[in-house]
Amino acid sequence: MNTATHNYSEPRVLDPDSFPMRLYEKAKRLGVWNPSEIDFSQDRADWEAMNEERRHAILRLTARFLGGEEAVTLDLLPLMFAIARQGRLEEEVFLTTFLFEEAKHTDFFSRWVREVAGSPRLPPAPEASTQLFDVELPGAMNALLEDQSPAAIARASVTYNMIIEGVLAETGYQSSHHSLAVNGLMPGLCAGLVNIKRDESRHIAYGVYLLSRLVAEDPSVWSVIEERMHELRPLTDAIIRSGYEAYPDGVSPFGLRGDEFSEYAASQFRKRYERISKARQSTLAEIEATSEPTEVQDLVAEV
Secondary structure: OOOOOOOOOOOOOOOOOOHHHHHHHHHHHHOOOOHHHOOOHHHHHHHHHOOHHHHHHHHHHHHHHHHHHHHHHHHOHHHHHHHHHOOOHHHHHHHHHHHHHHHHHHHHHHHHHHHOOOOOOOOOOOHHHHHHHHHHHHHHHHHHHOOOOHHHHHHHHHHHHHHHHHHHHHHHHHHHHHHOHHHOOOHHHHHHHHHHHHHHHHHHHHHHHHHHHHHHHOOOHHHHHHHHHHHHHHHHHHHHHHOOOOOHHHEOOOOOEHHHHHHHHHHHHHHHHHHHHHHHHOOHHHHHHHOOOOOOOOOOOOO
């Protein structure tokens, strides 16, 4: 176990040019939105005007967002602990924003369900989602309480940053945008999703940096990342498919095709995989020098 020590008489001075601190600057500037200030009045009017089929589709997607945000809020602390135990102060400083932001996302979706949908009974999660969020995520995260090895950190970061945020959440945002924003519906929900996507783009950027750093420091970690990515791929595929299987021909009430979003999720998976794989040919200095807070803007909303 790697345990950091602190000398009160010789405090460290943070490096503002490090990648985690550059992300922290963006978090301070862009991550201060308040879920309680978003206006849901038009959302309520849109909800009342919708047929039951469309209501159910929106509620199911929102319930999955809410369940995912609750899960990561509950399970995130061990990653912060592991980084702190290694004495990576700049990374820990940025990670303090993660829990605050994930908690706000939970607050936002809870408020929408309560104030717009009227706190109905939420649709049950598919079995694949339960496996990912109730088994795989807490298992990988809680393992860090005893094991802060590069391999354990890599498994946790792949699960959280790359799969849950980088593949599933991004696919959900895409679906919400094409269901609601392009149709001028639910402006409050859409506004919150823009803020959430911006927050999570920073989380994903850090995850790419963290995994790349781990590989640059120890190339054998790549095999752990590769194994974990492919281990979770069937769950992501099943979760995406489950959102459309109940509809005739796999077409949602908003006219969206399930096969298109399965391909979108697959493309997100490939981009994550290929981006991190490049670290095998990079040094630690190159990872730090070439990382930018907007380097994944082709994969996520610009941070």
